[in-house]
Amino acid sequence: MASAAANSWDVFVVGGGPAGLATAIAARRHGLKVVVADGAVPPIDKPCGEGLMPDGVVALHNLGITIPEGIAYPFRGIRFLDNGASAEAVFPRGTAYGIRRTHLHRALWDHAAACGIRMLSQAAVTGLHPEGALLAGELVRARWVVGADGTGSRVRHWAALDQCEFDTPLDTGSHPNHEKSLRFAFRRHYRIAPWTRFMELHWGLHSQVYVTPVSHHEVCVALISSTPKSRLRIEDGLAEFPELWTRLEGAEHASSERGAITITRRLRRVYRGHTVLVGDASGGVDAITGEGLCLAFRQAALLGDCLASRDLARYQWGHRRLSRRPALMARMMLFMGRHSQLRARTMRVFQSSPRSFAGMLAMHVGEGSARDYISNGIALGWELLKA
Numbered sequence: 260m261a262s263a264a265a266n267s268w269d270v271f272v273v274g275g276g277p278a279g280l281a282t283a284i285a286a287r288r289h290g291l292k293v294v295v296a297d298g299a300v301p302p303i304d305k306p307c308g309e310g311l312m313p314d315g316v317v318a319l320h321n322l323g324i325t326i327p328e329g330i331a332y333p334f335r336g337i338r339f340l341d342n343g344a345s346a347e348a349v350f351p352r353g354t355a356y357g358i359r360r361t362h363l364h365r366a367l368w369d370h371a372a373a374c375g376i377r378m379l380s381q382a383a384v385t386g387l388h389p390e391g392a393l394l395a396g397e398l399v400r401a402r403w404v405v406g407a408d409g410t411g412s413r414v415r416h417w418a419a420l421d422q423c424e425f426d427t428p429l430d431t432g433s434h435p436n437h438e439k440s441l442r443f444a445f446r447r448h449y450r451i452a453p454w455t456r457f458m459e460l461h462w463g464l465h466s467q468v469y470v471t472p473v474s475h476h477e478v479c480v481a482l483i484s485s486t487p488k489s490r491l492r493i494e495d496g497l498a499e500f501p502e503l504w505t506r507l508e509g510a511e512h513a514s515s516e517r518g519a520i521t522i523t524r525r526l527r528r529v530y531r532g533h534t535v536l537v538g539d540a541s542g543g544v545d546a547i548t549g550e551g552l553c554l555a556f557r558q559a560a561l562l563g564d565c566l567a568s569r570d571l572a573r574y575q576w577g578h579r580r581l582s583r584r585p586a587l588m589a590r591m592m593l594f595m596g597r598h599s600q601l602r603a604r605t606m607r608v609f610q611s612s613p614r615s616f617a618g619m620l621a622m623h624v625g626e627g628s629a630r631d632y633i634s635n636g637i638a639l640g641w642e643l644l645k646a
């Protein structure tokens with residue numbers, strides 16, 4: 260730590276989660292001198308659905324990172340299950356992976372270290388400074404400070420970047436506010452052979468459950484519910500999903516249950532002066548999309564480029580553009596989550612017209628043109644009217 264303070268850096272990344280590590284790697288690829296500090300010890304775990312969609316795999320690949328063989332489990336598409344009904348679609352292109360968060364973190368951390376980035380663990384950042392940031396009270400000089408410190412970002416607060424642009428009423432209810440877009444999640448791994456090559460999303464009245472195969476003998480279960488009142492723990496929540504419960508009942512727990520919050524939030528700005536935000540610290544989309552990692556990797560690539568060209572206004576603009584599609588998908592999925600009758604209709608359409616679900620999935624992972632999106636949307640709307 261002492262030598263980090265003795266040096267002067269181009270970029271000081273606060274937070275060594277996926278967004279921070281990817282940004283450090285992107286900046287280093289532009290030849291910048293980078294230090295990353297995280298308060299925790301790697302490999303860092305975090306409650307997550309642990310699904311890396313094909314667009315996320317491509318985003319990682321564009322940063323020069325390939326998922327090492329054997330640490331991830333490939334899956335082919337997404338299956339929705341709701342009240343006895345089931346519909347599935349295969350990704351139009353590429354491979355998705357279920358990957359234990361700790362494995363993903365280890366791969367990113369090792370890659371960053373091998374790139375010549377200075378890595379500091381158990382190193383909590385305690386404040387900002389006009390010339391850099393404070394590490395355990397000591398000044399580390401850096402031209403840029405990147406806040407990659409997650410949903411509850413303190414860097415965001417220190418840099419006075421907390422102000423949000425609230426999402427539309429479709430997303431947040433009739434009185435859009437911060438609290439309403441906040442949701443609660445729990446995650447646990449079960450030692451059981453995956454029964455499918457799909458990532459499953461089980462829709463319930465009060466919650467949604469993701470099941471992701473992460474190895475030949477393990478699945479990750481993440482349960483997300485909407486309000487503090489229904490802040491469900493996994494085992495209570497699974498009572499709503501008898502079919503899934505029958506599969507998991509008796510399976511050995513392969514990890515302890517961990518909780519997190521997930522929030523759809525768009526910030527007015529993502530940089531001020533020499534401080535800039537990335538990943539969940541810079542806003543975010545609800546976990547239901549399974550797109551948080553991909554978004555973080557794309558933001559990281561853009562930020563690395565903008566730091567090298569010293570143009571954070573371009574990052575601000577590009578950040579907004581990158582968030583648009585995942586934010587739209589989050590809104591649509593949350594809307595489905597809240598309206599069980601509409602969901603039942605949609606499931607009927609997806610079952611009778613698998614192409615409409617495949618079209619939605621393609622849009623979800625960023626495949627196809629704006630024209631495809633519009634024609635898919637119109638076709639789905641029409642089918643819904645007929646259903």
Ligand SMILES: Cc1cc2nc3c(=O)[nH]c(=O)nc-3n(C[C@H](O)[C@H](O)[C@H](O)COP(=O)(O)OP(=O)(O)OC[C@H]3O[C@@H](n4cnc5c(N)ncnc54)[C@H](O)[C@@H]3O)c2cc1C
Nearest residue numbers: 274276277278298308309310384408409444538539551552
């Ligand atoms: C329940 C749930 C399910 C999800 N499922 C999926 C999914 O299936 N697929 C997907 O793509 N996304 C998913 N996501 C979203 C995804 O997990 C996040 O988007 C992603 O973790 C964001 O990474 P990050 O690096 O921005 O933040 P984090 O992963 O939270 O990392 C922040 C890091 O900053 C460090 N830190 C914080 N404060 C300080 C400080 N002061 N000093 C130093 N270090 C600090 C922390 O220790 C941490 O390591 C899910 C999220 C949730 C909650």
